[in-house]
Amino acid sequence: MNQTVEIICVGNELLIGKTLNTNAQWLAKRITNLGLTTRRITVVSDNIHEISDVIKEVIQRGPHFLLTTGGLGPTFDDMTLVGLAKALGCNIEINEEALNMVQEKYLTYAQKKRMNAVELTPHRLKMAKFPIGARPLPNPVGTAPAALIEHGKMTIIALPGVPSEMKSIFNESVTPILKQTAGDVSFFEKSIESRDVMESTMAPLIDTIMQKNPHVYIKSHPKGSEKVPYIEFHISTTAKTASTARRYVNKALIQLTELIQENGGKIKIVKNTR
Amino acid sequence: MNQTVEIICVGNELLIGKTLNTNAQWLAKRITNLGLTTRRITVVSDNIHEISDVIKEVIQRGPHFLLTTGGLGPTFDDMTLVGLAKALGCNIEINEEALNMVQEKYLTYAQKKRMNAVELTPHRLKMAKFPIGARPLPNPVGTAPAALIEHGKMTIIALPGVPSEMKSIFNESVTPILKQTAGDVSFFEKSIESRDVMESTMAPLIDTIMQKNPHVYIKSHPKGSEKVPYIEFHISTTAKTASTARRYVNKALIQLTELIQENGGKIKIVKNTR
Numbered sequence: 151m152n153q154t155v156e157i158i159c160v161g162n163e164l165l166i167g168k169t170l171n172t173n174a175q176w177l178a179k180r181i182t183n184l185g186l187t188t189r190r191i192t193v194v195s196d197n198i199h200e201i202s203d204v205i206k207e208v209i210q211r212g213p214h215f216l217l218t219t220g221g222l223g224p225t226f227d228d229m230t231l232v233g234l235a236k237a238l239g240c241n242i243e244i245n246e247e248a249l250n251m252v253q254e255k256y257l258t259y260a261q262k263k264r265m266n267a268v269e270l271t272p273h274r275l276k277m278a279k280f281p282i283g284a285r286p287l288p289n290p291v292g293t294a295p296a297a298l299i300e301h302g303k304m305t306i307i308a309l310p311g312v313p314s315e316m317k318s319i320f321n322e323s324v325t326p327i328l329k330q331t332a333g334d335v336s337f338f339e340k341s342i343e344s345r346d347v348m349e350s351t352m353a354p355l356i357d358t359i360m361q362k363n364p365h366v367y368i369k370s371h372p373k374g375s376e377k378v379p380y381i382e383f384h385i386s387t388t389a390k391t392a393s394t395a396r397r398y399v400n401k402a403l404i405q406l407t408e409l410i411q412e413n414g415g416k417i418k419i420v421k422n423t424r
Numbered sequence: 425m426n427q428t429v430e431i432i433c434v435g436n437e438l439l440i441g442k443t444l445n446t447n448a449q450w451l452a453k454r455i456t457n458l459g460l461t462t463r464r465i466t467v468v469s470d471n472i473h474e475i476s477d478v479i480k481e482v483i484q485r486g487p488h489f490l491l492t493t494g495g496l497g498p499t500f501d502d503m504t505l506v507g508l509a510k511a512l513g514c515n516i517e518i519n520e521e522a523l524n525m526v527q528e529k530y531l532t533y534a535q536k537k538r539m540n541a542v543e544l545t546p547h548r549l550k551m552a553k554f555p556i557g558a559r560p561l562p563n564p565v566g567t568a569p570a571a572l573i574e575h576g577k578m579t580i581i582a583l584p585g586v587p588s589e590m591k592s593i594f595n596e597s598v599t600p601i602l603k604q605t606a607g608d609v610s611f612f613e614k615s616i617e618s619r620d621v622m623e624s625t626m627a628p629l630i631d632t633i634m635q636k637n638p639h640v641y642i643k644s645h646p647k648g649s650e651k652v653p654y655i656e657f658h659i660s661t662t663a664k665t666a667s668t669a670r671r672y673v674n675k676a677l678i679q680l681t682e683l684i685q686e687n688g689g690k691i692k693i694v695k696n697t698r
Contacts, residue, residue: 162641162643163643163645163658164448164449164452164465165452165456165461165462165463165464165465166452166453166456166462166611166613166660167448167449167450167451167452167453167454167455167456167462168453168613168658169449169645170444170445170446170449171444171445171448171449171465172444174438174441174445174467175438175441175443175444175445176441177441178438178439178440178441179440179441179442180441181441182439182440182441187439188439188440188441189439189468189469189474190439190466190467190468190474190478191438191439191445191466191467192464192465192466192467193448193464193465193466194463194464195463196643200463200464204464207481223623223624223627223644223646224623224624224627225623225626225627225630225644226627226630226631226634227643259622268622271624271627271628272628273624273627273628274624277624292646293624312645312646312647337440339440339442348533348542349497349498349499350497350498350545350547350548350551350567352499353497353498353499353500353545353547354545354546354547356499356500357500360500367436369436369437369470369499369501370497370499371437371443371586372497372566372586373586384437384442386440
């Protein structure tokens with residue numbers, strides 16, 4: 151059984167359709183490649199009650215990890231950490247380590263700009279206010295550190311919403327944690343495109359292949375229409391070693407290819423997708 | 425108080441990071457422009473229990489509308505309608521109107537290909553199996569019709585996951601329903617980009633502008649870093665008429681522009697974003 155992850159993305163910009171949620175896809179892909187399973191992705195607004203409610207719901211479901219993105223900055227509507235504290239029933243307070251990180255950033259900024267020190271206003275101090283028990287993860291790109299807190303058997307990590315900051319903290323601090331937890335698990339996937347065979351024709355055949363290959367998951371995505379059928383198939387698996395995973399996928403791929411051709415379909419491309 | 429909407433996107437491909445969730449953004453943007461508010465977007469896997477659970481949770485929260493995407497096709501893992509029926513505690517059965525739509529599609533296909541009739545296999549019939557009480561919405565692009573069902577005060581609409589099908593059904597059948605419900609509400613938004621002023625400097629000033637302009641929402645998105653500050657501001661509002669909305673936004677925009685410049689920032693671009 152894979153380790154499970156939930157993702158919460160906080161941000162009105164996602165709910166009004168202003169911003170495409172590339173953060174969720176980026177995280178989901180990496181989580182999968184590290185051998186963990188993303189169970190759910192939830193997008194909520196910059197509202198403390200919404201944030202707190204959705205975190206409480208995740209805690210109820212109890213995945214091994216909860217990653218949040220967004221709401222760590224200096225503005226009034228950055229309230230992920232307050233929402234998190236509310237959900238956990240604890241207070242927030244200045245975290246000394248986080249404060250050092252924030253101060254360091256403004257010191258560097260001031261030196262670079264040849265300014266006097268940048269004043270630590272309440273809005274700037276806010277970025278160092280953490281739920282009690284949390285520890286900061288350094289932000290190599292921006293100012294606000296990420297926060298990590300253990301809650302029972304679950305690890306909660308609050309990442310910034312700015313993609314460059316989120317990615318950089320994930321790569322430096324989160325990847326090693328997930329890797330260690332997941333152990334030796336390898337995800338492998340291949341894709342294949344077919345023409346001239348309907349998805350509804352392939353549907354029962356996919357059932358057969360999946361019965362014969364219980365480790366493998368086959369997903370079909372119609373890209374044309376039933377009138378001009380053009381389907382993308384993704385064949386994926388998770389296994390203890392990369393070579394086993396590859397073997398499972400390739401075996402199912404050969405069977406699928408044969409069935410497509412037997413039904414009058416043409417294979418367009420076979421590609422490794424990761 | 426705006427009418428509220430929740431979106432559920434069903435699909436393993438979204439949870440493994442294979443597919444970028446452009447459907448959610450497309451829907452959220454249109455919902456916002458029609459004057460309704462998207463409260464939450466949830467992504468779950470192609471698992472009947474997950475689908476049923478998340479729908480039950482949405483029913484508990486009670487938005488006016490629930491839109492789902494994905495899981496309407498002929499393959500084994502298309503189970504949104506079964507999950508929906510499970511959540512509503514009703515059965516699924518062949519919907520005669522949906523069956524006619526599906527049959528019609530295969531008839532046209534067969535004629536075009538000069539084939540004998542395309543057999544209505546169980547996998548094809550599946551696309552006409554609807555929760556009792558649901559009605560089909562025609563799919564101008566693909567085969568599987570969408571499903572609409574009223575549940576108490578809530579309207580649930582299950583759309584396909586293929587973007588071209590989802591968009592076409594939304595435009596033809598869903599937009600008129602949402603428009604009628606929302607009444608005369610206009611969303612308006614402008615964006616502005618600034619250089620050389622830190623987000624943490626602007627944070628208290630945004631508070632001031634929002635206090636003076638209670639109808640207006642200002643969101644800042646740092647795009648550079650605190651070291652090389654480059655911020656995008658989105659100023660938006662919803663009002664009874666388009667001209668009122670525009671007036672609200674423009675007033676706040678002028679105040680924001682002045683404060684950016686007073687703090688040594690440069691304005692880069694002002695643009696209408698919708």
